[in-house]
Amino acid sequence: MHIPMLGEVSIELIRLVLGLVLLAAFVGGNGVVLVWLERKVAGHIQRRPGPFEVGPHGLLQTLADAAKMVGKQLVTPAGADKLLFWLAPLLAFLPVFVLFLPISWGEGIFVLETNLGLVLILAFAGINVVAVMVGGWASNNKYGVLGAARAVAQSVAYEIPLLLSVLAISFMTGSLDLNRIVELQGNWPWQWNVLVQPVAFVIYFICGLAETNRAPFDLPEGESELTAGFHTEYSGMGFGLFMLAEYANMLVVCGVASILFLGGWKGPFLPGPWWLLAKMYALMALIMWCRWTFPRVRFDQLLNFNWKWLIPITLANLFLTAVLVKVF
Amino acid sequence: MSVVYDIAKKVASMWSLIVGLRVTTKNFFQPQVTVHYPRQSVDNLSTFRGHIELVGQPKDPATPRCITCMLCATVCPSQCISITKAKAPPPEPAKKLPDHAEGPLVPPEKAEPPKAKVIKTPGSFELNFNTCSLCGMCVQNCPVSSLRFSTDVYAAGFSRQEFEYDLMARLRLQAAVLGVAASQVNSPACEDTLERVDPEKYRLAKGPLTQADAVTKGKRGQAA
Ligand code: SF4
Ligand code: SF4
Numbered sequence: 001m002h003i004p005m006l007g008e009v010s011i012e013l014i015r016l017v018l019g020l021v022l023l024a025a026f027v028g029g030n031g032v033v034l035v036w037l038e039r040k041v042a043g044h045i046q047r048r049p050g051p052f053e054v055g056p057h058g059l060l061q062t063l064a065d066a067a068k069m070v071g072k073q074l075v076t077p078a079g080a081d082k083l084l085f086w087l088a089p090l091l092a093f094l095p096v097f098v099l100f101l102p103i104s105w106g107e108g109i110f111v112l113e114t115n116l117g118l119v120l121i122l123a124f125a126g127i128n129v130v131a132v133m134v135g136g137w138a139s140n141n142k143y144g145v146l147g148a149a150r151a152v153a154q155s156v157a158y159e160i161p162l163l164l165s166v167l168a169i170s171f172m173t174g175s176l177d178l179n180r181i182v183e184l185q186g187n188w189p190w191q192w193n194v195l196v197q198p199v200a201f202v203i204y205f206i207c208g209l210a211e212t213n214r215a216p217f218d219l220p221e222g223e224s225e226l227t228a229g230f231h232t233e234y235s236g237m238g239f240g241l242f243m244l245a246e247y248a249n250m251l252v253v254c255g256v257a258s259i260l261f262l263g264g265w266k267g268p269f270l271p272g273p274w275w276l277l278a279k280m281y282a283l284m285a286l287i288m289w290c291r292w293t294f295p296r297v298r299f300d301q302l303l304n305f306n307w308k309w310l311i312p313i314t315l316a317n318l319f320l321t322a323v324l325v326k327v328f
Numbered sequence: 329m330s331v332v333y334d335i336a337k338k339v340a341s342m343w344s345l346i347v348g349l350r351v352t353t354k355n356f357f358q359p360q361v362t363v364h365y366p367r368q369s370v371d372n373l374s375t376f377r378g379h380i381e382l383v384g385q386p387k388d389p390a391t392p393r394c395i396t397c398m399l400c401a402t403v404c405p406s407q408c409i410s411i412t413k414a415k416a417p418p419p420e421p422a423k424k425l426p427d428h429a430e431g432p433l434v435p436p437e438k439a440e441p442p443k444a445k446v447i448k449t450p451g452s453f454e455l456n457f458n459t460c461s462l463c464g465m466c467v468q469n470c471p472v473s474s475l476r477f478s479t480d481v482y483a484a485g486f487s488r489q490e491f492e493y494d495l496m497a498r499l500r501l502q503a504a505v506l507g508v509a510a511s512q513v514n515s516p517a518c519e520d521t522l523e524r525v526d527p528e529k530y531r532l533a534k535g536p537l538t539q540a541d542a543v544t545k546g547k548r549g550q551a552a
Binding site: 041043044045046047048049052289290292293294 | 348355356359361
């Protein structure tokens, strides 16, 4: 790392600010599209049309929902810790921007150049758990507390195989720089890391579902048993921010998966950003597909699956990778 | 060895995940089975249990079959039915005996007094739907099957008073509208009333006119 000069600093700063604004627009726009898409997928899987009335095929439904949500009263439950209660949605949403910073969108298209991008993402992704925990705890609601407790146990457990599977890629490429990892892969699917590390990819994907609290691992908000878990007490935009953060986190998980395993922005014919977006959205569709197919796991199943299956498998995978990298 | 067997079994059972994904994909691409409500409506309302209504006599649809036995009002756990008997018409003036009757003379005190005609139709039949629990006791217990559930799915209102129904008036209106509709008057207002009063009968009454759109309505899931 070199010490930047004054001129360089201002250019970096402008780039960063501009990038953050663009990212904010991207996150917001994607939230709107993804919520609509999710409801459409759910609808069609259940043989019904999904949102249909607002706009052509319900396209503007999410905007209407957002307008409704903004108009709602923000209620703080009696006995709640007011400061922490309203801090939690912000805590959930703000790190989202940091998560998008190191993602490289194409040849030289990125907001922040760093050779530790992967570490940055993994470190800041953990803040979401804190937000969920704080929100659930501060609500002064037993469902909230139960949801928060589940979130902590689940996230702590699933972070381990997630890190281990990502580490396998780092061992192979010898880098934590997302740009570099993409550059080492080729344009065509048979040049992607997923062929070399299929096990790591599958496990990364499963852990990604668990980390973003998506079905079948949506225990912290299990509607049927905890009403809404940690965000039971949140109304209006408090809930909206949690929701937006969830979708943004899913996008990050999909983005990192595309970069690590699916060749990132590389692909034939089209410019980079389109390829990355297409891969992200394909993975998002897969996540939605899983959500509306699989029933929620029980809590003991969740932890058993992690400690008895995922961690041993990733450890073995990592060991094998290390040996092969050393040998060849 | 059993450990290996257990693991193999668990791994094999993962196949069910693929089966699940296949099921949802198949359903994803199949036609929808729901109805786009404001543009289409369902046609299986005959089993809908709305508020109760009176059933008319076969020959005189404006008069209920009810014999004012009061059973329904008595069994109703919520006491939402109130019935009054119709007043009997004033007794006909007693016939004067002819002055010169033939046959054996009957002393006037032994002659049967003229029978007052027993009127059994109710004078008013009111339902307070606000407290009705739709238990169906009244429908079940009516000895002459004079009560049934309406198929009025669109009952909605802004005040409590709108759910206090005068079932006699309702029956008269139904009978009137049905009579008109049967003779194929195409006044939109009339059809509107009938459709509101009794959507099922409305369809029946309109008969061949809506046979075609009954078919299209039956084809559910085709977006209009
Ligand atoms: S359905 Fe039950 S509650 Fe309603 S009027 Fe009849 S007996 Fe009363
Ligand atoms: S039970 Fe039937 S016949 Fe008796 S009063 Fe009620 S509606 Fe009339």
